[in-house]
Structures are given as C-alpha cells and as structure tokens.
Amino acid sequence: MTTEFFIEKLKAKGLKLTRQRLAIIEAFVAKAALHPSANFLYQEVKKKMKGISLSTVYFTLNELSRRGIIHTLDFDKMENRHEGNTEAHIHLICKQCKDIRDYHSLLFDTKNIEGKTGFRITETRFEYHGYCPHCRKDDHKGLRK
Ligand SMILES: [Zn+2]
Ligand SMILES: [Zn+2]
16 A cells, blocks of 8 residues: 555545645555554654644544545544555454554455345454454463453
C-alpha cells in the first residue's frame, strides 16, 4: 500500500487532497501494519504538521472510512483502529499491548460462499485474542486467560 494508492482512491471518490489529508494519509501508510488509532496517528502527524488537531484526524479517518477507502475496526474496550487492507483476513489481537497483526488465510472463500448461498458478503471480521510473542515472554502457567 502506497500513498499514491490512497490518493487515487480519494480522487476517485471525489474528495479533495488537502495538505492535512495528505499528511494523515502519509502517516497512515507508514504505520498501516499497526492498525493505528486516531490518537496514534495524531501523534505521528503532529511531528510534521504542528497545527493539526486531533479532531481533524478523527474527522478525516471517519470520512475515509465512510467512503470505503480505509476500514475502521470498532472495539468495546479499546480505541477504534484503522487499516487500509480491505480484503478478508484474520486479526491477531494482543490483550496486553493491544497490538493487532494481520494473518492472511485461504479460509476466506467468500466468492464460493456467495455462489453457494446467494448471500452478498460486504464485511468480514475474524479475531483471535491472546498474547503476542513479546507479551507472552512473562507468560505464567495458566495464569493468563
Ligand atoms: Zn503484546
Ligand atoms: Zn488487519
């Protein structure tokens, strides 16, 4: 995923490429693998663009998400996270550090499922919760649930 890829999508949806949007997209592309939250991206963008506000970052992410340019993951117990990978994949979510990684699997045979059932799939969400390699280091036998 490149900045150009998102700029093209933005234009295709009739959205203007403002300086702020560009800065947010650049930060997003650089950190996309982390599934960044608005707050996290705000901290990143602020390094280069002092005047940016958190609400601008929120608003822009919502806008991009509403237009299907990026994907927002809503959570009950933690901040919403965002990603550019709109293809079906599994999320490995660390309960300790809230790290979210993608895992690609051939399991998602959505075309086949649609063909068999006539159901049109517009969204998929698969999550495995547990502990990432970093956080499981201090894994005590059976203590963590
Ligand atoms: Zn972790
Ligand atoms: Zn993902």
